[in-house]
Amino acid sequence: MLNTTKKYPVLMVQGTTSDAGKSTVVAALCRLLKRQGVRVVPMKPQNMALNSAVTVDGGEIGRAQALQAQAAGLLPHTDMNPVLLKPSSDIGAQVIIHGKVRSDMNARDYHNYKTTAMQAVLESYTRLQQQYDSIIVEGAGSPAEINLRDRDIANMGFAEAVDCPVILVADIDRGGVFAHFIGTLACLSETEQQRIIGFVINRFRGDISLLEPGLRWLEQKTGKPVLAVLPYLHGLHLDAEDAIQSSQTGTGQFRIIVPALPHISNHTDFDALRAHSDVNLQFIGPGQPIPPADLIILPGSKNTRADLDWVMQQGWPAAINNHLRYGGKLIGICGGYQMLGHVISDPHGVEGVPGDSEGLGLLDIGTELTREKRLEQVSGFCAFGDDSDAVGGMTEKATMKRAAVTGYEIHMGTTWASNDTRPAFVINGQDEGSRSPDDRILGSYLHGMFDAPDACAALLAWSGYQGQQRVDLNALREQSLDRVADACGPLLAALQKLP
Numbered sequence: 232m233l234n235t236t237k238k239y240p241v242l243m244v245q246g247t248t249s250d251a252g253k254s255t256v257v258a259a260l261c262r263l264l265k266r267q268g269v270r271v272v273p274m275k276p277q278n279m280a281l282n283s284a285v286t287v288d289g290g291e292i293g294r295a296q297a298l299q300a301q302a303a304g305l306l307p308h309t310d311m312n313p314v315l316l317k318p319s320s321d322i323g324a325q326v327i328i329h330g331k332v333r334s335d336m337n338a339r340d341y342h343n344y345k346t347t348a349m350q351a352v353l354e355s356y357t358r359l360q361q362q363y364d365s366i367i368v369e370g371a372g373s374p375a376e377i378n379l380r381d382r383d384i385a386n387m388g389f390a391e392a393v394d395c396p397v398i399l400v401a402d403i404d405r406g407g408v409f410a411h412f413i414g415t416l417a418c419l420s421e422t423e424q425q426r427i428i429g430f431v432i433n434r435f436r437g438d439i440s441l442l443e444p445g446l447r448w449l450e451q452k453t454g455k456p457v458l459a460v461l462p463y464l465h466g467l468h469l470d471a472e473d474a475i476q477s478s479q480t481g482t483g484q485f486r487i488i489v490p491a492l493p494h495i496s497n498h499t500d501f502d503a504l505r506a507h508s509d510v511n512l513q514f515i516g517p518g519q520p521i522p523p524a525d526l527i528i529l530p531g532s533k534n535t536r537a538d539l540d541w542v543m544q545q546g547w548p549a550a551i552n553n554h555l556r557y558g559g560k561l562i563g564i565c566g567g568y569q570m571l572g573h574v575i576s577d578p579h580g581v582e583g584v585p586g587d588s589e590g591l592g593l594l595d596i597g598t599e600l601t602r603e604k605r606l607e608q609v610s611g612f613c614a615f616g617d618d619s620d621a622v623g624g625m626t627e628k629a630t631m632k633r634a635a636v637t638g639y640e641i642h643m644g645t646t647w648a649s650n651d652t653r654p655a656f657v658i659n660g661q662d663e664g665s666r667s668p669d670d671r672i673l674g675s676y677l678h679g680m681f682d683a684p685d686a687c688a689a690l691l692a693w694s695g696y697q698g699q700q701r702v703d704l705n706a707l708r709e710q711s712l713d714r715v716a717d718a719c720g721p722l723l724a725a726l727q728k729l730p
Contacts, residue, residue: 245370247411259719273299290330459722529567568674634689638679
């Protein structure tokens with residue numbers, strides 16, 4: 232068994248490329264070890280992602296590590312991802328250490344900061360070692376990036392520091408899988424090559440017998456075993472680490488469109504909608520025509536003022552006004568909520584050059600960006616439904632009939648609303664978010680508002696959906712975790728049989 236009493240109390244999963252399947256393999260191994268009664272915990276020393284989650288200790292980590300924590304039966308904690316980088320431009324990022332914002336840095340400054348960041352990583356590693364039998368560590372990108380090897384904390388730099396073995400994953404669906412393995416090894420030092428105990432081929436589909444000659448060649452060429460060939464699994468519902476996987480999902484009749492903002496964050500907000508059989512959800516990129524829709528959603532953003540400029544340049548204001556004129560509904564989430572107001576003020580230069588940006592003016596609200604980031608898991612209920620709304624409060628009867636909602640807030644800024652707006656939700660007994668007087672526009676800071684089945688159904692009904700289909704995202708996620716774990720069973724067995 233892969234625990235402290237055997238060979239590998241710590242195992243690192245690295246990939247030949249980004250999106251090779253590292254996150255999924257780590258989640259699968261965590262679920263498998265949990266089934267065997269091992270106290271297992273995931274860890275990613277450094278992550279670069281705009282999809283994040285709020286932790287039980289009030290911090291912020293990559294969304295993939297929250298998923299891996301769920302696979303291990305744990306609540307997400309900042310030690311699972313001690314360093315998180317949230318890009319705000321092509322050359323700069325917000326640096327988050329142990330769940331809290333440390334600074335905004337450009338790439339060169341962060342490179343110099345890595346020795347300090349490594350200390351935070353090792354502190355988290357030590358704490359996890361003291362609490363768990365097994366740590367399954369995920370690398371970042373590829374260890375073959377020669378320009379990043381100096382002061383590396385994400386891949387072999389971490390593996391060398393803690394002296395742990397590594398398995399190397401490659402995605403055969405991309406093509407060139409054998410070249411990926413051989414090329415990666417060639418870029419590593421001799422000690423780093425020795426640290427790799429085997430290969431994993433991911434996303435294979437076809438006749439395995441046609442692959443076997445290549446497997447034998449790879450093992451003879453490198454002297455390292457192919458530990459597993461993992462199948463291509465269709466229909467998984469797992470949180471994406473960062474990139475939007477598809478521009479369009481679903482073939483349903485209820486049409487939802489989302490602008491693919493340059494700095495879009497937490498697009499996992501839409502996972503429940505992607506899984507809904509009656510929903511056709513489409514991300515609209517730059518220069519693409521804006522199709523008719525039942526609902527438009529403005530998503531979260533890591534750089535709200537810059538993305539608001541992009542929205543203006545793409546002609547979205549005219550499209551949104553036309554959409555509303557013909558009876559469509561509009562939702563803004565977090566940064567998208569801030570865009571709906573009259574102004575976004577940044578007096579402290581939180582997102583760049585200090586100044587004000589004129590908003591879309593669709594809600595009677597305004598926002599001032601602040602240096603303090605709000606990080607909180609929240610719950611409450613929807614402030615809309617079959618009963619009539621009353622500004623400034625709701626009857627006890629109406630409250631009891633509202634759909635329950637859960638989610639989390641991650642934002643830097645405070646928003647004021649006029650008395651003419653009505654709340655979107657009631658969170659911890661307080662009104663949250665805003666709705667327009669005609670009830671066509673809803674804005675909220677609540678990420679994950681579609682995740683709970685009742686809330687998703689209520690929001691879609693508010694948006695005009697008349698069907699009865701419901702989605703339980705967490706149940707789909709659990710089923711997917713079990714599927715990937717079952718598929719990785721041979722990998723764990725091979726690891727446990729290594730001499």
